[in-house]
Amino acid sequence: MLKESWSLVEEHQDKVAGYFYARMFLSHPDLRELFPVQMDVQRTRLLSAIVTAVQTLEDPERFDDYLRALGRDHRKFHVAPEHYEVVGGSLIEAMRAHAGEQWCIEYDQAWADAYAMIAARMLAGANADQNPPYWYGEVVQHERRSQDIAVFTVLPMQPLEYRAGQYLSLEATAYQPRLWRTYSPANAPRRDNTLEFHVRALGAGWVSSVLVRRLRVGDMIKMAAPMGSMTLDRRSTRDAVFVAGGTGLAPIKSLLEELTRYNRTRWVHVFFGARTREDLYDLAELNRLAARYPWLSVVTACSDDPTFAGERGDISEVVARYGPWNEHDFFVSGSGAMVRATLRKLAELQVPSVRIKYDSFNG
Template identity: 60%
Template sequence: MSTLARLLKESWTCVEDRGDTLAANFYARVFLADPQLRELFPVTMDVQRSRLLEAIVQAVQTVDDPDAFAAYLTSLGRDHRKFHARPEHYDVVGNCLIAALTEHVGAAWGPEFEQAWRDAYGVIAATMVAGAAEAADLPAYWHAEVIHHERHGADLAQFTVRPLDPVPYRAGQYVSLETSHQPRLWRSYSVANAPRADGTLDFHARAIGATGVSSALVRKLQPGDMIRIGAPMGSMLLDLSSARDMVFVAGGTGLAPLRALIEQLAETNRSRAAYLFFGVRHSEDLYDVPTLNALTAQHPWLSFTPVLSEQTDSAHPHGLVGEVCAAAGPWPEHDFYVAGSAAMVRATRARLTEAGVPFDRIRYDAITTG
């Protein structure tokens, strides 16, 4: 671990259990320093505060991997164009972040920590600004019309949108969505299909609670509504250079990017076997099963295993999807793709590593998809 990474992680451990108050302090400083920036953010800041923490943690975790660090920040810079972020805003944000960290770390804060964060933030800001500049010829976001919406129970929906202009994404990536039902509040969702000739995009959303973007997408969105789509992000892409067989492990709506990868694979695959494990709590939570069954019927190289974590009176395997997948091995020469909540991805990666799967063969993007 480099000295910079060590200092960043040491200082972050001083505040990670008080992350929400740190984020509130940070945003208060930003809006005081430049009141016009308040107009770029939603009225309710609870979700936005958690987004700051996710971005900080992601940056700190990848600082020792220059390629991943640069790729993440470049795509984040492109994505922040939807907030109308300008280069001069980054100086305000940096100064306020350092001030908030100084206050919350307290007596442990010293010149080494401050210099490490200033150095790291300088690289973060420069990389994000460069990423935004590289995308100057692309829209900051895309407008899209909802053309299909289907509910599954009380809290889950699949819907399809038709962008007015093509969205240049790759199978496995995610985008942020904004709806008029929750203006200025964006949330990330994986695209659930490989690119199509007609440009349409499928999404899966699960509502947690009665409010928020996911709730609006599940309970309020209707055909004919317009949404906005942010820049594509994510690095969980199909490795077409590999000849190894593949295992896809999905938790809940983490099924979405894996279905997109399987669709892409189906366009060219002739020899690689693929195994999909789809974990939910109860049998009624299983959705998109007709599509998955159709894919397995059409492609003999694909197998599909539903896994139920809380229901035992079923013919489907019972347990956590990562545990069931690991027990179905051994998988010594397979490529893995894991998608779901951050907690599900962490647990699955740990279990697969314990089962002997090399860490560098596990691809993932740990985003909470609603």
Template identity: 65%
Template sequence: MAELARLLKESWSLVDEQQDRMAAYFYARMFTIDPKLRDMFPVAMDVQRSRLLGAIVTAIQTLEDPERFAEYLGSLGRDHRKFSVQPEHYETVGRSLIDALRAYGADQWSLEYDQAWRDAYDVIARVMITGAAEDRGPAYWYAQVLTHERRGLDTAVFTCRPIEPLPYRAGQYVSIECGYRPKAWRAYSMANAPRDDQTMEFHVKALGAGWVSGALVRRLRPGDMIRLAAPMGSMTLDRGSDRDIVLVAGGTGLAPLKAIIDDLATTNRTRWVQLFYGARTRDDLYDLPALARLAEHHPWLTLIPTVSHDPAYPGETGLLSDALDRHGPWQNHDFYISGSPAMVSATRHALTRLQVPSSRIRHDAFGRD
């Protein structure tokens, strides 16, 4: 397995700087082989292409960790039920992927690389197909929007209730599709632990001309119906640990960490929790009043708001990684990180510098628009 992982990483380096073009080639090749597959996808494919690449990179990174590899790909297989993916589609996908890799690997591509990807894809497809086949839940859940609150120009918090119970764990996420953007699914984390009344809270920031996020912030209304795919993600509470906890949230990355706090509220008696909540300006700390109430209600929770582009802010300023440097020590804490890919990467680097073992750091990486 180690040799296979080496060949995959080595060959991926040949196409790494051409990811966007390679992904476009992959989808064009797939739709040429089987034109009917085009109907499964939205008109705008930019985010879909980036999600493909993210899934490939994650699969490569987890290959040498069998448990994580199986969990991730099994979840991915269950998630793909929302597209009505059938086992026979995996052959077309695999053929198209290897054709794209071969095309962009060009003269440096070798038969050894080709075989490594065939072997790896066979395992990936088998685990995903098994994950989908073993899932006894629906392919997706319909949910009705109950409340929708704008928090500034580009952020909204909304709640919904699935028509049928949707089991999940605090810290996980689901893909959401709304009627304003058919066939376009984007991943968002639940901001609460499972509740008896089945309600779920989501935090969404409209990113530029975001295809789905813009619709969820600006057009979604109470009474609307949305669809939720199977829950995914492994950034859940480690109940076997008795270490104190540090939560590091950037922007709407707050949502899954707020769910973890919600989860701890019913069981925690001994673990101190510090929440570093970062944004560009004080106005971007959209959920600060609710968090302040939580900190007041739970003595074990300490809130540390941080802004990066507001020098006059009376509290912590700079990047979240800077704020972590000013606190600590952190060697005996569990960390949960959620935010943009850049923020997660910077925080992980800071924690490595501060000698926090990687085994105590949890985060999920998924794309939003």
């Protein structure tokens, strides 16, 4: 019934989202200050998170993990238990308003029951988290690697525990308060607690452009609880393939750094793709690692640079030229389009999906 009723409004998601926020802010004006000033990107985020949760109902374990992590993450917004009821009521009203005459009381009840379960799991995750809702960190290094790519290092004011391959939400507090975007640290946890981030400014991206073009050494940023499951299984003895597109290299480098601390038996192949040579912004460091660790090999490719001496084409196509890969563990990180293309190619190459971990991002 949930999927059936969602199909009635799916084509009108923007209108549903607009009504949802309007209803919520009209009934509880105090909630407006929890959200960013610019709502254009935020508009669909909360709605899509709820819909994703509902769509995982058939996978209870994944459903539970996803919602508990979401609840922990939402602590950064200062969400209180009573806010969940407001959100649920506004959601159902928004869907009812745009579904037309086919909406019925049974749909109301199905969404109310599902949302109650969602809220309970999120609250359980939030309540079980002993960490602060977010960490403050000082930018101690900032380097522009190209016109639209920056690499910067942050020192948290208190230790922040995470696993290599996970991602964090960042807020550039002084420039775009209450606007968060997710980025993966490019290093495994270190003794000095510093985290390195790789960011590309995407068009007029509210956060990415700030992090690349305006952030300075000495600025403070906020970092929320780590999320994501693209982590290493130390029990695996299979060789590994890392496929990175653009700044999707960040979590791949984090995983590589962890491997340098213990790996002696697994061959590791890194495929790093970008549009032009300039976009291979961290190639020198990758080559340094490959020279130091005999188990590591690096293949680079450009999709739109006729002067590039290495491989040409989309990185998913380049991966297919090597192999065979059906006995390897895969880790894929990059834009949504790059990840989807790579997953399709790996399916054609008969790589079992259970051996593929991936991290798709748009910022």
